[in-house]
Amino acid sequence: MKKVKVNENCISCGACTAICDEVFTFNDEMVAEAIPENNNFEKMNDSLKDKVLEALEGCPASAIEIVEVNDCDCDECHCEGCSCE
Ligand code: SF4
Numbered sequence: 001m002k003k004v005k006v007n008e009n010c011i012s013c014g015a016c017t018a019i020c021d022e023v024f025t026f027n028d029e030m031v032a033e034a035i036p037e038n039n040n041f042e043k044m045n046d047s048l049k050d051k052v053l054e055a056l057e058g059c060p061a062s063a064i065e066i067v068e069v070n071d072c073d074c075d076e077c078h079c080e081g082c083s084c085e
Contacts, residue, residue: 002041002066004034004052009063016059020051024064032063041066 004023006016010032016024017032023044027033041049056064 001069003069004039004041005065005067006032006034007063007065009061011061011063013060016055016064019055019058020048022048023052024055 006024012026012030012032014026014032017026023034023038024032025035038044041052044052052064052066056066
């Protein structure tokens, strides 16, 4: 499955959360992250996918990725055995 993630390049500019707050939020350290319950790209409707892609293309730090996650059927990022860390 494909999941949305924010990598360590995030500069906390806020563009992604402004474009798509259904998927992106800021964590306690004020770094953007994809909301674990909403980061499954394949489960999104077309409208939401378009917003995620708009955020990805507009990210000034190339910090947003859509990654293929193998052997992981969970709805959480960073769980044991999950390769989306
Ligand atoms: S648009 Fe990119 S750099 Fe800006 S907050 Fe989102 S992930 Fe971080």
